Amino acid sequence: MKKTTQLRNLISSQNTEYLMEAHHALSAKIVEEAGFKGIWASGLSISAALGVRDNNEASWTQVLDTLEFMSDATSIPILLDGDTGYGNFNNARRLVKKLEQRQIGGVCIEDKLFPKTNSFIKGESQPLADIDEFCGKIKGMKDTQIDDDFVVVSRVEALIAGWGLKEALHRAEAYHQAGADAILIHSKKSNSEEIEAFAWEWANRLPLVIVPTKYYKVPTQTFKDLGISIVIWANHNLRASISAMQKTTKQILQEESLLNIENEVAPLEEVFRLQNAQELQDAEKKYLPGDQK
Ligand code: SPV
Numbered sequence: 198m199k200k201t202t203q204l205r206n207l208i209s210s211q212n213t214e215y216l217m218e219a220h221h222a223l224s225a226k227i228v229e230e231a232g233f234k235g236i237w238a239s240g241l242s243i244s245a246a247l248g249v250r251d252n253n254e255a256s257w258t259q260v261l262d263t264l265e266f267m268s269d270a271t272s273i274p275i276l277l278d279g280d281t282g283y284g285n286f287n288n289a290r291r292l293v294k295k296l297e298q299r300q301i302g303g304v305c306i307e308d309k310l311f312p313k314t315n316s317f318i319k320g321e322s323q324p325l326a327d328i329d330e331f332c333g334k335i336k337g338m339k340d341t342q343i344d345d346d347f348v349v350v351s352r353v354e355a356l357i358a359g360w361g362l363k364e365a366l367h368r369a370e371a372y373h374q375a376g377a378d379a380i381l382i383h384s385k386k387s388n389s390e391e392i393e394a395f396a397w398e399w400a401n402r403l404p405l406v407i408v409p410t411k412y413y414k415v416p417t418q419t420f421k422d423l424g425i426s427i428v429i430w431a432n433h434n435l436r437a438s439i440s441a442m443q444k445t446t447k448q449i450l451q452e453e454s455l456l457n458i459e460n461e462v463a464p465l466e467e468v469f470r471l472q473n474a475q476e477l478q479d480a481e482k483k484y485l486p487g488d489q490k
C-alpha cells in the first residue's frame with residue numbers, strides 16, 4: 198500500500214495509533230522492524246544527529262536528504278516534522294512537492310515563525326504565526342499535493358506559548374477550516390490536564406495528535422479514553438543512542454581495550470543484516486561475470 202494511504206489510514210483509524218521517532222535510515226529501519234506502523238521524522242532528532250540545533254540550522258534540503266535515505270530504507274509511512282514549513286506558503290508548497298516525490302506520507306507544520314526554536318526551550322517567549330498567514334500556508338500545501346492521501350497535520354503551539362485553551366481551540370478550528378487533515382496539540386506540562394481539556398472541547402472535529410514527552414507519566418489508557426488518534430514517541434531513539442554511545446565510548450577510552458565491549462554491542466553480522474548485505478551478494482552471483490563472483 199502507498200505510504201500516504203498507510204498514514205491516512207492511521208489518522209482515520211478508530212484506534213489510538215503510534216509513531217516512533219527516527220532520525221536517519223538506520224533508526225527508521227529499526228522502528229519498522231520493531232513493528233511500528235509509522236515513523237516520526239523528528240526535527241529535534243534529525244538536527245541533533247547532524248550536530249546542529251533545532252533552530253532550522255540544517256537547511257530544508259539537508260533534512261530532505263536525510264528523509265530520502267529514511268524512506269528508501271523502509272516501507273512504513275513517515276510523518277515529517279516540517280517545523281514551520283521552512284518559510285512562507287510558497288516554501289511550504291515546494292516542500293510538499295518534494296516530499297511527495299520521495300514517498301513521504303505527510304508533514305506536520307507548526308504555527309510559529311521561521312527560524313523556529315524547540316518548544317521546550319523558552320516556549321513562552323516564542324511568537325506564534327499570524328492565524329490568516331498560517332491558514333494560507335495550509336491551503337497552499339493542500340492545493341499542491343497531487344496524492345489525495347498525503348497528510349498535512351497542523352500543530353497548535355498556543356498552549357506551549359502560554360496563550361491558553363481558548364486561543365488553542367480558536368487556532369485549531371481555523372486550521373480545520375483551512376483544510377488540515379489533523380491537529381497536533383502540543384503541551385509541555387507534566388500532566389495531561391490541558392490536553393484533556395482541549396480534547397473534550399475539540400470533540401473529534403479532526404483527528405488529534407499528541408506528543409507526551411513531558412507528560413510521559415500519564416498512562417496511555419488516558420489517551421485512548423480521550424480518543425487521541427496518534428501518539429508520537431518523539432525523541433527516544435535519539436536519546437537511547439546518546440546514552441549507549443556515551444557509555445561505550447567512555448568505557449573504551451578508560452579500558453583501552455575492546456574486551457568488555459564486544460558482547461555489549463550489536464555484532465557486526467547485525468550491521469550487515471540491517472544493511473541487507475546479503476542482497477548484494479546474491480545480485481553479484483546473478484549479474485557479475487563468472488570470474489568476478
Ligand atoms: C520534534 O520531535 O522535533 C518535535 C516534538 O517537534 S518536540 O520536540 O516536542 O517539539
Ligand code: MG
Nearest residue numbers: 239240241278
Ligand atoms: Mg520539532
